[in-house]
Amino acid sequence: MNRPGSPPLPRRLSAPAAQGAALVPGQAGVRALTLDNGLKIIVWSDPSIPSVALHNWVRVGSRNEVQGLTGLAHFFEHMMFNGTARHGAGEFDSLMEAQGGSNNAFTCDDVTVYQDWFPRGALDLVFELEADRIQGLSLDPALIESERGVVYSERLLRVDDNNQGYLSEQVQAQAFSAHPYRFPTIGLPDDIRGWTAGDLRQFYRTYYAPNNQTIVLVGDVTHEEAFALARRHLARLPRQPDPPAVQVREPEQFAERRVIVRRPAQLALLQYAYKAPAATDPLGPALNLLLAALVDGNASRLHRLLVEQRMIAQDVAADWHQGFDPSLCWFWFTLAEGVDPHAARDIIDTELAGIAAGGLADADLIRARNLNAANFWKQLSTIDGKAHLLGEFDALRGGWRKLFQAPERYAAVTRADISAAARLLLNPRRRTVGMLLPC
Amino acid sequence: MLKPARIIEFNVKGFGVPAHERMVLANGLTLVIVPRREVPLVAFQMLIRGGAVGDPPGRAGVASLTAGLLDKGAGARDAAEFAESVEGAGGSFAAGAGPECLSINGQFLAHDQERMLELLADAVMAPRFAAEEFARQQLRQVGHIRSLKDSDPSELLPLYGRALLFGAHPYGQPPGGSEDSLQAVVLKDVIDYHRAHIGADRAVLVIAGDVDVAWLKAAVEERFGAWRVAAAPLPDVAPTLKLRRRRVLLVDSPGSAQSYFWLGATGLDRAYPQRAALDLVNSLFGGRFTSLLNSELRIRTGLSYGAGSGFTRGRVAGEFAIRSFAETRHSVRAIDLALRTLSRLKREGITQEMLDSARSYVIGQYPMNLETAADWAAQLAELELYGLDRTYIEGYGPALRRASLEDARQVIRQAFPVGRQLAVVVIGDAQQVRQRLERYGPVQQIQLAAGNFS
Numbered sequence: 001m002n003r004p005g006s007p008p009l010p011r012r013l014s015a016p017a018a019q020g021a022a023l024v025p026g027q028a029g030v031r032a033l034t035l036d037n038g039l040k041i042i043v044w045s046d047p048s049i050p051s052v053a054l055h056n057w058v059r060v061g062s063r064n065e066v067q068g069l070t071g072l073a074h075f076f077e078h079m080m081f082n083g084t085a086r087h088g089a090g091e092f093d094s095l096m097e098a099q100g101g102s103n104n105a106f107t108c109d110d111v112t113v114y115q116d117w118f119p120r121g122a123l124d125l126v127f128e129l130e131a132d133r134i135q136g137l138s139l140d141p142a143l144i145e146s147e148r149g150v151v152y153s154e155r156l157l158r159v160d161d162n163n164q165g166y167l168s169e170q171v172q173a174q175a176f177s178a179h180p181y182r183f184p185t186i187g188l189p190d191d192i193r194g195w196t197a198g199d200l201r202q203f204y205r206t207y208y209a210p211n212n213q214t215i216v217l218v219g220d221v222t223h224e225e226a227f228a229l230a231r232r233h234l235a236r237l238p239r240q241p242d243p244p245a246v247q248v249r250e251p252e253q254f255a256e257r258r259v260i261v262r263r264p265a266q267l268a269l270l271q272y273a274y275k276a277p278a279a280t281d282p283l284g285p286a287l288n289l290l291l292a293a294l295v296d297g298n299a300s301r302l303h304r305l306l307v308e309q310r311m312i313a314q315d316v317a318a319d320w321h322q323g324f325d326p327s328l329c330w331f332w333f334t335l336a337e338g339v340d341p342h343a344a345r346d347i348i349d350t351e352l353a354g355i356a357a358g359g360l361a362d363a364d365l366i367r368a369r370n371l372n373a374a375n376f377w378k379q380l381s382t383i384d385g386k387a388h389l390l391g392e393f394d395a396l397r398g399g400w401r402k403l404f405q406a407p408e409r410y411a412a413v414t415r416a417d418i419s420a421a422a423r424l425l426l427n428p429r430r431r432t433v434g435m436l437l438p439c
Numbered sequence: 440m441l442k443p444a445r446i447i448e449f450n451v452k453g454f455g456v457p458a459h460e461r462m463v464l465a466n467g468l469t470l471v472i473v474p475r476r477e478v479p480l481v482a483f484q485m486l487i488r489g490g491a492v493g494d495p496p497g498r499a500g501v502a503s504l505t506a507g508l509l510d511k512g513a514g515a516r517d518a519a520e521f522a523e524s525v526e527g528a529g530g531s532f533a534a535g536a537g538p539e540c541l542s543i544n545g546q547f548l549a550h551d552q553e554r555m556l557e558l559l560a561d562a563v564m565a566p567r568f569a570a571e572e573f574a575r576q577q578l579r580q581v582g583h584i585r586s587l588k589d590s591d592p593s594e595l596l597p598l599y600g601r602a603l604l605f606g607a608h609p610y611g612q613p614p615g616g617s618e619d620s621l622q623a624v625v626l627k628d629v630i631d632y633h634r635a636h637i638g639a640d641r642a643v644l645v646i647a648g649d650v651d652v653a654w655l656k657a658a659v660e661e662r663f664g665a666w667r668v669a670a671a672p673l674p675d676v677a678p679t680l681k682l683r684r685r686r687v688l689l690v691d692s693p694g695s696a697q698s699y700f701w702l703g704a705t706g707l708d709r710a711y712p713q714r715a716a717l718d719l720v721n722s723l724f725g726g727r728f729t730s731l732l733n734s735e736l737r738i739r740t741g742l743s744y745g746a747g748s749g750f751t752r753g754r755v756a757g758e759f760a761i762r763s764f765a766e767t768r769h770s771v772r773a774i775d776l777a778l779r780t781l782s783r784l785k786r787e788g789i790t791q792e793m794l795d796s797a798r799s800y801v802i803g804q805y806p807m808n809l810e811t812a813a814d815w816a817a818q819l820a821e822l823e824l825y826g827l828d829r830t831y832i833e834g835y836g837p838a839l840r841r842a843s844l845e846d847a848r849q850v851i852r853q854a855f856p857v858g859r860q861l862a863v864v865v866i867g868d869a870q871q872v873r874q875r876l877e878r879y880g881p882v883q884q885i886q887l888a889a890g891n892f893s
Contacts, residue, residue: 025477048477049806090738093729098796100803102727119803149741153697153766157593157744160696164590264694266585266888297531298510298522308518311575314582334586336578363527370529374548377478381811 024380027404030390031223033230037239038211041230042390042400043223046383052219053387054126056114056134057395059214060207062185063109063246063324069195071187074107075151076203080114081105082143084136089143092129099125109181110323111395117384120220123229130215131233134208139200148192155186163265163436164332170259171434172328175273179250181327209240216391216400219383250275250326257432262439267314267334269436270341270348274425276329279322279396285409286417287425291318291329292368293360293418299367301360302331305351312339312347322396329425341435349428356426359419372410454805454836456829457815460652466666467640470659471819473647475812479549481648482813483559484820487541489636491614493674500616501628502536502636504576508629509534509543511572514561518572521558528554534562538614539676539753540824541637546813549649553658559644560662563637573626581618588887592692592866593699593764595892600701602893603688603883604758604862608679611893619890638669643823647812679756681705685880686862691869692887698770698867699762702777704856706759709752709825715838716846717750717854719797724748724784724855725761727800735780736763742773750854754825759856767868771875774865778858785855788848802839 032042061073081103083089096103101118116126159165169184176182186192215234217226253275277283294302295318306313314334321327335344360368379385394400459473491502510525510532511518525532530547543562547555587594598613605611616624644663646655682704711717718726725732725748736746746763761781765773809818809832822831863879865872866887876882885893 049810051803051806090729090734094796097727097729097800100799102800102804117804117807119806122803146739146741150737150744153742153764154744156696156766157764161592162590265589267582267589269589297526299519299526304519304522307579308575311578314579314586334582334590336582337585363523367523367527367529370548371526372529374480374529374531374546377480377548378546378811381478381480381813382807383810384807 024404024407030400032400033227035210035230035235037235037237038209039230039234039237040214040394041226042214042216042394043221043226044218044386044390045222046218046386047220049383050120050220051383052118052120052123052217052221053383054116054118054130055216055387055391056130057214057216057391058112058114058208059110059212059395060112060243061108061110062183063180064207064243065180065183068191069199070183070191071151071185072191072195072199072203073112074185074187075147075192075195076200077105077107077112078147078151079139079144079200080133080137082147083138083140084132085138086132086136087129089140092133095125096122096129101126107185109185109321109327113391115384115387123221123225127229127233131237134210134213135237137204139197139204141197144197144200151187152189152192155189155192158186159184163263163269164334166263167259167261167269167271167434167436168330170261171271171273171432174257174259175275175328175432176250179248179325180246181250181323181325207243209243210234210237211239212243214391214394216387216394218387218390246325253430256428259432259434261434261436263436265436265438267337268339268341268438269434270333270335270344271434272331273328273432273434274427275430276320276327276425278324278326280398283417283421283424284322286413286421287320287329289365289368289372289410289413290360290418290421290425291320292371293364294318294355295331296368296371301355301364302348302351306333306344306348310347312336312344324396341437345433352426356422359415359422362415365413365415365418369410369413373407376406454833456832459819460656462656464639464660464664466664467668468663468666469643469823470656471643471645471823472650472652472655473645473812473815473819474650474652475647475815476649479649480546480812481549481552481555481646481650482546482811482816483544483555483644483646484813484816485543485559485563485642485644486820486824487543487563487637488539488641488673488824489669490540491536491538491612492609492676493632493636494609494612495628497620498624498628499612499614499620500580501624501632502541503615504573504580504621504624505629505632505637506534506536506541506543507576507580508568508572509562509566511576512567512569514557514565516561517567517569524554525558530555532558532562536614538610544813544817552650552655556658556662560666563642564663564666566633568626568630568633570626573629577621577624580615581621584615584618592695592887593762596699596701596762596864596866597760598892599688599690599864599866600703600760600862601758603686603864604682604703604705605679609674609676610679610753610755610757613892617891635671636669639663639666640668641673643820645816645820647816676753676755679705682860682862685859687876687880687882688862688864688893689869689873689876689882689884690864690866690887691884692866693868693870695767695866695868697764697766698773698865698872699764700770700774700777701760701762701864702774703758703760703862703864704860705756706750707752707854708756709754709827711752711854713846713850715835716842716850718801719794719839719842720789720847720850720855721748721750722797722801723789723793731780731784732761732763732777735776736765736773740776742769742776746777759854767871770865770867770872771878774863774879781855782858784851785857788851789844791844794842794844794847798839798842802836805835
């Protein structure tokens with residue numbers, strides 16, 4: 001609020017020449033090493049805090065599963081914390097915590113990622129523990145049974161007692177007719193109850209090969225230290241045959257599919273899952289900017305229309321699943337009380353058809369580009385964010401070096417690129433629509 | 440199973456407060472500036488003392504609606520123009536109400552900090568409070584509670600829990616309101632709240648990131664120098680009391696596959712002197728993966744995806760609470776196990792080996808909580824809010840290293856409740872669990888769909 005008569009504020013900083021073309025501080029110091037057995041180590045030394053983030057990206061997820069054994073990749077992730085020939089059950093966590101470290105892991109359609117966060121003094125221990133569990137897992141039958149209960153509880157939390165999660169699982173199952181992307185990562189209930197130690201052993205042998213993993217370290221560690229530790233602890237793991245490639249190609253979809261679910265609920269839900277390209281698609285940056293323009297923030301097109309102007313939605317969100325194979329781009333709409341999903345669908349479709357035909361306004365593109373740039377810097381402001389981005393680019397987006405080209409690639413996106421992305425994506429014949437109606 | 444813990448070298452880098460400048464403007468606004476240049480971003484955190492404890496009786500949610508409306512039209516911009524101005528620059532801007540303060544925070548690209556100050560100043564000094572935006576915000580906040588009931592009901596446990604534990608005390612009221620209380624609020628309540636409780640003398644503003652300190656000081660003076668003071672005195676908060684008899688609330692969610700439970704008791708305030716020992720003991724009891732609670736409910740029995748505990752410490756004593764969940768048929772088994780684990784802590788305490796492990800863990804994890812400019816903005820603002828100084832951070836490392844088994848014993852005695860002091864909340868299928876919950880005491884029951892948390 002400028003008051004009359006007050007002196008004008010001096011302009012403080014001149015804006016960087018082109019926001020997108022900015023160099024990432026420290027990027028020149030990133031180093032990678034591939035051991036003879038195929039295991040890759042990427043190191044970004046950043047001593048701003050006395051801590052290290054280590055992420056191990058294993059190229060296996062629910063995409064690699066088969067009917068009857070859905071959820072196996074995720075269950076296996078849980079078993080990776082449950083003991084080896086050298087360290088009994090629970091020791092992985094207790095040893096790491098006693099040296100100041102914590103850990104977690106996540107599984108998705110394409111990858112399984114193990115994360116450790118620890119003070120640099122625990123480096124040797126963490127390497128020892130990680131090397132140990134990728135070669136000597138014990139898979140104790142009693143622990144398999146108790147972990148089944150844990151995962152079943154996780155499923156009830158995320159699916160059975162969660163309307164949004166429940167509907168998503170139904171939509172995902174309809175959206176694919178052949179590709180394993182139709183399997184829920186958490187696993188179907190009978191599969192969770194059914195898998196055996198033999199299934200787990202087979203899975204371990206097949207996918208936890210050094211040549212199927214990339215370890216990323218970011219933080220208070222030099223690349224010399226990290227490479228020396230990797231050679232000491234990980235070089236002896238034998239290279240294995242490459243895991244079998246996923247051959248299934250999802251056939252082209254020519255007609256809209258629909259799922260309608262009735263459940264106890266206060267608010268109706270509407271979901272769209274459009275067929276979308278793989279992570280490495282050249283239209284990727286344009287597609288991500290399109291989604292940002294549509295749903296990120298209060299000024300985004302769909303938020304403004306549905307939540308502010310028409311007041312028919314409580315919340316809108318979207319996510320393009322960027323995987324090895326072409327997958328889905330999701331839109332989730334939590335509708336306002338009493339709103340009929342069919343009526344909401346008509347309003348949304350008119351807006352999306354307009355965007356597919358006419359593209360976005362300049363202001364939409366500028367907003368999306370700036371939000372994207374700010375988000376990029378935000379992620380790069382933590383050692384964990386850096387480790388995640390390096391791993392994601394290396395595993396899924398054509399190599400870690402591409403991370404540092406991202407600002408430039410996003411800055412180069414034009415309105416015409418976004419229009420092309422919108423025409424490709426927003427095709428109602430290539431989508432599955434889910435509705436949850438309160439009963 | 441545990442090897443002797445190696446105490447990691449205390450590293451001052453993790454516990455040092457970064458260089459910053461602090462000043463108080465003539466109108467009472469406290470300004471803290473923290474220059475940090477690793478990425479071209481600037482973060483701000485403003486806290487305004489007062490918060491939901493200033494809500495009028497029966498109208499919980501006034502402070503929260505006020506906060507939510509600050510950016511829905513302010514100064515020269517209507518709601519859409521304000522949003523476009525923030526997001527068009529790649530910025531973020533969020534406001535909400537906690538029990539004891541309003542919080543407004545955001546982050547902008549460094550070259551937009553002039554715009555950032557203008558937007559923030561407009562939001563707190565010249566919000567429009569348009570009637571149609573008020574109606575929208577009210578609907579949106581009611582809808583938010585309903586969508587949590589549909590898709591993430593366990594998030595609401597603390598609201599039911601505090602209502603049961605603290606009753607009519609301000610800490611018992613939901614800071615975001617309930618469906619019913621939000622609908623009782625009128626626009627005038629919001630305008631009155633703004634006049635009474637939002638002003639320069641109540642506020643601290645911390646700006647951290649890629650800034651020029653001299654320029655920023657002048658710019659803040661310029662933008663905020665004319666901000667008036669709050670018209671009302673800071674709301675008083677009476678001490679909270681401990682329960683003398685256990686209370687049990689069942690929130691009926693027909694068909695729920697699991698029971699989500701919260702076991703809470705009146706705990707400690709922000710000034711509690713044994714903070715380091717408290718954090719060590721809580722990390723052992725329910726604050727890390729191998730904690731006693733998670734070991735029992737997840738690792739040993741496979742009953743639950745997870746279990747944990749924590750303390751919420753305010754100007755007066757907030758709550759200690761345990762949270763977990765289990766399949767409906769295992770509800771009582773899981774709650775019993777959580778209660779037995781608490782009794783075991785009270786009875787057996789902890790060992791030196793456990794204490795040393797927790798010490799390494801808390802020291803080792805600490806630097807990652809204060810890594811970014813936004814983290815520091817939030818932390819330093821909180822220190823100002825509670826009148827704490829930098830020794831709260833700088834003294835924490837040495838205090839963690841000093842904490843002894845005797846300190847831990849004292850904390851376990853003082854801070855962790857005995858069973859009769861607990862309020863028990865269960866969100867689950869009443870038809871299947873009600874009878875079995877009666878072993879914990881007389882059961883009050885409400886529907887998840889009801890419009891209030893008590």
